[in-house]
Amino acid sequence: MLLFIGLGRTGKGGTLHCAGCEQLVASAADICRIMGRPPRRTYTNPHGVLCPIVTLAAVIGLAGDDYSSTEHTWFAGYAWSPVACGRCGLFLGWRFEARTGQEPGSFFGLLEERLVSRPAASPA
Numbered sequence: 001m002l003l004f005i006g007l008g009r010t011g012k013g014g015t016l017h018c019a020g021c022e023q024l025v026a027s028a029a030d031i032c033r034i035m036g037r038p039p040r041r042t043y044t045n046p047h048g049v050l051c052p053i054v055t056l057a058a059v060i061g062l063a064g065d066d067y068s069s070t071e072h073t074w075f076a077g078y079a080w081s082p083v084a085c086g087r088c089g090l091f092l093g094w095r096f097e098a099r100t101g102q103e104p105g106s107f108f109g110l111l112e113e114r115l116v117s118r119p120a121a122s123p124a
C-alpha cells in the first residue's frame with residue numbers, strides 16, 4: 001500500500017529534487033540534526049554498503065509504504081520505513097519513526113546520491 005507523506009512545506013532557501021525525475025522532494029530549510037549528529041553523515045548498512053544520507057524534518061510528495069522495522073536501525077528507538085519519489089518511484093531513502101516517545105516523532109534520511117540540490121530561486 002502506498003501512502004503519500006509529508007505533503008506541503010516548501011520554505012525559503014535551496015531545494016532538493018529527485019535525481020531521477022527532478023521532482024521537488026524537500027526544502028533545504030528542513031535539513032536538521034538528529035541526536036546531535038551532523039545532518040550529512042555516512043552510515044553503513046548490514047551488507048557493508050556505505051549510505052551517505054541527509055536528515056530532514058519534512059519532505060514533499062514522497063511515497064512510503066506501511067512496512068517498518070527497527071532491525072539494524074541507525075537511530076536507536078526509531079523504526080525505518082522505505083520511501084520513494086512520488087512521481088517516478090525511485091527509491092530515495094527512509095522515514096524514521098519514534099517507537100519510544102522520543103523527539104522528533106519522525107524524520108527522514110534521504111540518500112545524497114539520489115538527490116539534486118538547487119539554490120534558492122532568485123527574486124523575479
Ligand SMILES: [Zn+2]
Pocket residue numbers: 018019020021022023085086087088089090
Ligand atoms: Zn523522481
